[in-house]
Amino acid sequence: MSSVFDDLVGQEHIIDILKGAVAASRTGSDSQEMTHAWVFTGPPGSGRSSAAVAFAQALICPNQGCGVCNECQSAATGGHPDVEVIRTDGLSIKVEEIRELLTHVAWAPSMGGWRVVVIEDADRLTESAANALLKAIEEPGTRTVWLLCAPTLHDVLPTIRSRCRHLQLRTPSIDAVTQVLIKRDNISPTMADFAARVSQGHIGRAKYLATNESVRSNRKVIMQLPLQLSSLAAAFQAAQTLVDIATTEAHTSSEKRDEKEVEKLQEAYGKGATGRGMATGAAKAVKELEKEQKSRATRMVRDSIDGALLDLATFYRDVMMAQAGVTVSMINSDMRSEIESYATSFPTHTAAQKMSAILEARKHLAMNSAPLVTCEALMCELTRK
Numbered sequence: 493m494s495s496v497f498d499d500l501v502g503q504e505h506i507i508d509i510l511k512g513a514v515a516a517s518r519t520g521s522d523s524q525e526m527t528h529a530w531v532f533t534g535p536p537g538s539g540r541s542s543a544a545v546a547f548a549q550a551l552i553c554p555n556q557g558c559g560v561c562n563e564c565q566s567a568a569t570g571g572h573p574d575v576e577v578i579r580t581d582g583l584s585i586k587v588e589e590i591r592e593l594l595t596h597v598a599w600a601p602s603m604g605g606w607r608v609v610v611i612e613d614a615d616r617l618t619e620s621a622a623n624a625l626l627k628a629i630e631e632p633g634t635r636t637v638w639l640l641c642a643p644t645l646h647d648v649l650p651t652i653r654s655r656c657r658h659l660q661l662r663t664p665s666i667d668a669v670t671q672v673l674i675k676r677d678n679i680s681p682t683m684a685d686f687a688a689r690v691s692q693g694h695i696g697r698a699k700y701l702a703t704n705e706s707v708r709s710n711r712k713v714i715m716q717l718p719l720q721l722s723s724l725a726a727a728f729q730a731a732q733t734l735v736d737i738a739t740t741e742a743h744t745s746s747e748k749r750d751e752k753e754v755e756k757l758q759e760a761y762g763k764g765a766t767g768r769g770m771a772t773g774a775a776k777a778v779k780e781l782e783k784e785q786k787s788r789a790t791r792m793v794r795d796s797i798d799g800a801l802l803d804l805a806t807f808y809r810d811v812m813m814a815q816a817g818v819t820v821s822m823i824n825s826d827m828r829s830e831i832e833s834y835a836t837s838f839p840t841h842t843a844a845q846k847m848s849a850i851l852e853a854r855k856h857l858a859m860n861s862a863p864l865v866t867c868e869a870l871m872c873e874l875t876r877k
């Protein structure tokens with residue numbers, strides 16, 4: 493029989509725990525297996541929010557997570573009255589959002605089972621939002637289950653995490669990701685292998701890469717950059733190229749969504765309505781939405797640059813491997829000859845230095861440094877022999 497847990501690649505160690513909790517939740521007693529607050533942590537792409545959503549489905553499904561019944565399907569698509577999935581595209585989850593959430597999760601579950609709240613980016617809760625949430629998590633005897641997701645446990649407020657059961661997801665193996673792409677997404681074995689390898693176990697990115705030709709060709713341009721760094725002028729050019737590609741990629745995926753959101757909002761206010769109050773209300777709401785969208789766009793560009801830097805790091809990682817004479821586990825095996833010739837033309841210690849320069853640049857970006865300047869500084873560093 494199929495199960496909502498089937499898609500959790502390489503996470504057998506937590507699937508058992510979740511299934512145990514679902515079984516225990518049916519007995520009605522507050523046993524050790526079933527608790528009211530959980531934190532799912534794991535590296536990007538390990539599927540922490542998929543795990544949380546699968547758990548939510550299993551908790552409300554009459555068959556403990558069959559994946560095909562109405563309950564399972566509506567929970568996954570956001571249509572189930574007892575399952576609430578909070579995702580943010582902005583930089584933070586604000587206290588107003590949590591307060592509004594608390595007003596409706598306080599009711600008893602409509603179907604008599606559990607009310608499940610998944611917070612996908614618990615690391616983005618502002619401090620006051622986290623404190624508001626803490627009060628709700630502390631409340632005993634409710635039928636609400638809280639599932640928080642974050643990259644690491646340190647990203648969650650200590651007072652919250654001490655009240656949660658912690659599940660740590662692993663980065664799935666490249667083989668496991670390859671198999672999922674082939675079986676679940678009907679991707680050809682060669683493409684699946686390539687995408688899984690260069691995405692380093694990040695399932696979402698692997699699928700995105702395997703199914704988007706433009707993303708693949710952009711990646712190819714990025715991966716050629718280290719080979720072009722022959723002068724400072726080339727370094728500045730490379731930085732510009734990287735930022736341009738990352739920005740375009742981020743914009744194409746956000747523009748369509750932005751338009752749809754504005755349209756939906758205008759519809760909600762009654763597009764073309766002439767009442768004066770209506771018009772100002774709509775204008776204000778659209779303005780607020782556009783502010784949110786702007787902050788999301790900024791974040792997406794940063795994420796996109798970060799992804800490009802991660803790709804670049806794999807180049808130098810492969811150079812290091814080649815210099816050490818280990819070439820079996822090369823990530824960019826499609827660039828084998830370029831990497832091998834680069835490896836012989838640079839002294840062996842430089843690849844490690846360049847990898848730490850990339851790491852440093854990523855840190856600066858995460859602290860909101862200006863993207864182009866950060867990339868320029870990085871490319872100059874990467875140009876050094």
Ligand SMILES: [Zn+2]
Nearest residue numbers: 553558561564
């Ligand atoms: Zn089901």
